[in-house]
Amino acid sequence: xxxxxxxxxxxxxxxxxxxxNEELDIHIAALKAAMAREGVTEAVFEPGKLxxxxxxxxxIMQSYFRKKGVAVSF
Numbered sequence: 477x478x479x480x481x482x483x484x485x486x487x488x489x490x491x492x493x494x495x496x497n498e499e500l501d502i503h504i505a506a507l508k509a510a511m512a513r514e515g516v517t518e519a520v521f522e523p524g525k526l527x528x529x530x531x532x533x534x535x536i537m538q539s540y541f542r543k544k545g546v547a548v549s550f
Contacts, residue, residue: 485510518547
């Protein structure tokens with residue numbers, strides 16, 4: 477896998493979420509690697525681009541990503 481930028485990794489996660497979470501764990505790992513390379517401690521997502529942008533959907537996403545070692549904010 478080639479080295480993705482942080483923005484490319486986030487875009488891949490948006491696409492994965494829209495495709496019923498297809499290969500989401502792979503994209504989270506790529507995001508985690510991109511964050512480490514760029515020295516970022518938290519990934520920022522736009523709620524409008526999420527399938528479930530309500531509070532419950534955001535909290536579920538934060539919880540799942542936290543289990544994978546990625547801090548998420550909106």
